[in-house]
Amino acid sequence: MKLPNILTVSRIFLSPVFIIAFLFHSLGSYILCFFLALIIELSDFFDGMLARRYQQISDFGKLMDPFADSISRFSIFLCFLSDGLAPLWVIAIFFYRDTLVSIIRVFAVREGFVVAARPSGKTKAWVQAVSIWVVLMIMIIHKAGWWLPLRDVAQFHTLTSIVIAISAAVTLWSGIDYWNSNKQAVYNAMNIKPTA
Numbered sequence: 754m755k756l757p758n759i760l761t762v763s764r765i766f767l768s769p770v771f772i773i774a775f776l777f778h779s780l781g782s783y784i785l786c787f788f789l790a791l792i793i794e795l796s797d798f799f800d801g802m803l804a805r806r807y808q809q810i811s812d813f814g815k816l817m818d819p820f821a822d823s824i825s826r827f828s829i830f831l832c833f834l835s836d837g838l839a840p841l842w843v844i845a846i847f848f849y850r851d852t853l854v855s856i857i858r859v860f861a862v863r864e865g866f867v868v869a870a871r872p873s874g875k876t877k878a879w880v881q882a883v884s885i886w887v888v889l890m891i892m893i894i895h896k897a898g899w900w901l902p903l904r905d906v907a908q909f910h911t912l913t914s915i916v917i918a919i920s921a922a923v924t925l926w927s928g929i930d931y932w933n934s935n936k937q938a939v940y941n942a943m944n945i946k947p948t949a
Contacts, residue, residue: 760800768828850928877927884920
């Protein structure tokens with residue numbers, strides 16, 4: 754287990770810690786959640802950077818990195834859903850997109866190639882990370898009562914829903930991009946000839 758892989762696995766173990774902290778619904782727990790989310794995203798950045806710099810890219814890392822990303826971010830968005838910060842269909846987009854990309858990767862392997870990371874995927878990752886940080890900051894400000902407009906529950910929920918909806922829109926675009934770029938592999942593996 755090299756350092757990049759340790760960082761990858763750490764995101765999986767930090768995910769339930771985030772959920773437990775979130776369930777306390779206190780100012781202190783929300784602040785802790787913000788720093789946990791920061792650690793999770795920084796580990797995602799550094800594991801890839803270190804693996805490339807020290808030539809420690811492994812099959813384990815290639816497999817576990819996207820899995821750890823999905824587990825950690827989806828755990829956080831599920832917490833937001835439990836607090837009514839976004840409708841169910843918006844959160845479902847995150848789940849469906851990652852499931853679709855995982856299925857595409859499986860079919861691609863059957864066709865003898867690995868699905869390369871796309872710019873849309875990297876954009877999706879950063880937009881999700883920023884949206885998580887922003888929502889948690891809004892929750893902290895609302896809980897502490899530091900800013901008068903955010904003391905209003907309706908405005909608080911509206912603002913968090915907008916932030917998460919923007920992230921969901923980018924996630925949906927990324928899923929469509931991955932499908933359009935790799936659908937032929939799925940068709941080939943399933944012996945399907947797409948109609949014109």
